[in-house]
Amino acid sequence: MTAFCVLWVPLFYLFRRSFTQSHSSGVWALILGSITAIIQFFLGYLVSPGGFGFSRIAFGFIDIVSLPVIVPLLIYFFILFFKGFHGNTDFAGFALLWMIPVGALRAISWSSTSDPILLIMAPLLWTALAVGIPFFINMIFDNFRWYTAAFCAVGILILPVFACFTYWAFFSQHELLGFVLLIITHIPLGLSLFFDIRRV
DSSP states (O other): OHHHHHHHHHHHHHHHHTTSOOOSOHHHHHHHHHHHHHHHHHHOOSSOOOSSSHHHHHHIIIIISSHHHHHHHHHHHHHHHHHOOOSOOOHHHHHHHHHHHHHHHHHHHHTTTTOHIIIIIHHHHHHHHHHHHHHHHHHHHHSOOHHHHHHHHHHHHHHHHHHHHHHHHHHTTOHHHHHHHHHHHHHHHHHHHHHHHHHO
C-alpha cells in the first residue's frame, strides 16, 4: 500500500501524458510541491481530527484530500494570470506533478499506520480532483456561456466536498456511501480522459 501511495500519481501522470501535450510549468510544480510537502512533513497536520464529526470532515478536507490539490491549482492560476493566458494550459498536469513529492512524503508519514484509506483512497482522490477540477475549468475556457460557467462553477465547488466526504464515509465505515461518492468523484476524471483520448 505504501508503494501505491508513492507510485500512483507519477504513473497516472505518465499515463495521461502519453496522449496529452503538457504545458504545465513542470519544473516549478515539482519544486513548489516538494517545498510544501517538506514543510507539512515537519509541521504536521493543520487540523486535529476528533471522532467522526465535523473535525474529521475538516481534517479530510484540509489535511488529507482536498486542499492539497486545490493549492497547486490556485498557484497555477496565479502563474497564468501574471504571465497571461497564452497558448495551451494544463492545470491537471501541474497539479499532478505537484502531488508527486507530496504523495512520496505522505507515504513515509502514513506507512506505519498501514491504513488503506490513507495509502490507497487518498491518492485516488488526489488524481480525481487534480483532473476533475481542471475538466470544469477547461469547459469554461473552451465554450464560455453563462449557463456553462454556472454549471462548471458548481462542479468546481462540489467536487472537493464530495472527495472529502468520500474519505469521511470510508473512515466512518459507511462503505456503500463511500463507494458511491468515490464513483461520483471520478466521473469528471473519466470524462476528461475520454475526451483527451478522442482528440489523439
